[in-house]
Amino acid sequence: MNPLGVRTRRSAAGPVLELAGDLAYESAPEVRDLLPTLELEPGQQLLVDLGGLTFCDSSGITVLIAARNHAEAARATLALAAVPPHVARILRLVGLEPILTSYPTPQDATDAWARRADGS
Template sequence: MSTRFSTTTRATPTGLVLALVGELDSSTAPKAQEAIRQLTLRTGDQLVVDLSGLEFCDSSGIAALIAARSLAGRAGATIALAAVPRHLSKVLGLLGLADLFGTHPTAEHAQEPATEH
């Protein structure tokens, strides 16, 4: 079990970015859950969960991501994952959870307005 984990939150014009850094496992998931509970989202906001610094994520971490999605939904906000590590992307796909989250290559990209092609 790991203790190397931190969260940071920053406001953006489109909502909030929650960065999860380190190893998200059963020993650190309570810290992630607490950070999620403290988020204040409004209708129309977008919560971007920045995973660029995430080194490991087990089932407890996936539960935290689902909790973040639930919080966003209750607030009338949307959620997107940014910089999803390859191993986590594969696990989300195997579990049938990939469609629950929009994904973007970076947190900055997630905040850009959608463009039509």
């Protein structure tokens, strides 16, 4: 098992949560507990960068849903970036792909947010 690395930072669009390693039963509570501390303003975007994720089980998927709920409660949006193929497959199989918007890179997600914010 690869320990989960969690890093947060801010972008122009809002908070960014970077995850690397295994997002599983043992590590999911840490991320779930972190979500309420990520301050979001209406119209901002919570970006979850999954580029370093090596494993994700059902507990990890639940964390992604919790992140979406946190964003919606703040009248913000959630964007996933750099979703590994194995995670994208799970999201597709369980029917979450349409409600968990994903982008190839964190920059693509930020650019898409900026276009929406500008009304273009």
